[in-house]
Amino acid sequence: MMIYVLYGGQSPEHEVSLKTAATVLKALNTQKHEVYPIYISREGVWTSLGKMPVEGLSAANLTPVSRHANAASSLGEVLATEFSLVGEKVALPLLHGANGEDGTVQGLLELLAIPYVGNGVLSAAMTLDKDVTHRLAGLAGIRQTAYEIVTRRQWEEDRAGIMSRLEKRGLLPGYVKPATLGSSIGISRCEDRDALEAGIEEALRHDAKLVIEREVLGREIQVAVMGNDQPQASLPGEFLHGVKFFDFHAKYANPKLQMSIPAEIPPAAAKEIRESAIRAYEALCCSGLARVDFFFGDDGLIYLNEINALPGFTGTSMYPVMWERTDGTTYAALIEKLIDYALERKRAQASLNGSIR
Incomplete structure (x- = not known):
């Protein structure tokens, strides 16, 4: 089978994608598959590295310089030379954030x-x-913390009114988040009015729509979900990081970061989190994989935090480790399972009446 590994991309999570790609390429079985790494630069230029040799690639060679000046001509070459190859094929889009993880x-x-x-x-x-x-998630009856949505236009037209509305909702202390970014980029924890205003200004540098959420006192618990029509949830896991705000640096550059899998929470809470993870997965029409994050509040309640449709696959990422601790699935075997789910979904689409596939 030909496997196209797409990585890099134009989002602020470009570096995270490179780390994910380096780990995935090392784990892919080049004796079983023909692997074609395809790099997308920060400017959107596509570059194929050709068929990966059996000995693999080093991380240093993952960001080649293209001879093309724009995305259109570079994509045209990749379409003509790689995607047009005859035979069974599947793509691994390892692109985090906008222009990759967003459809x-x-x-x-x-x-x-x-x-x-x-x-x-x-x-x-x-x-x-x-x-x-x-x-x-709200329509599906899944518990969440209080939140408000703020757009750039609303902020520019009525800053005072927005601040008053947020304070009346009791969203302090809370978090200001760009609506469509991951890896905690552009997110601020705000304890007072001044910090909230500054956090909104910072987040608007990254996105035109923001989510402002009331802080949940407690612990963040993650669950890996995998599958198509019958998804399964892993044992819950938790990062032990020792910081109040688990920001980008804490996620990717903290040498003291540790995983606790399974998370040390009551069995009833673990059961509820796993069941809620599958409900959220299905409510968002997910397939293949996703990581679903919750808060286990000090009040004993479970709150949905977010769903990550393309969780990181680096050496310190929670998703693959949770499956290994749950049922013994190795990193390489996990990738093969995800490829099987992709092919299964394609077959299901092709079986529909009127399908053009």
């Missing part, structure tokens, strides 16, 4: 009739948008 690349792959690992166009777009996630 855009998934739409391109749908047009090319290439099966791909992970969520489809609709679920990818919905899960990346924290506002939409909140709305659909």
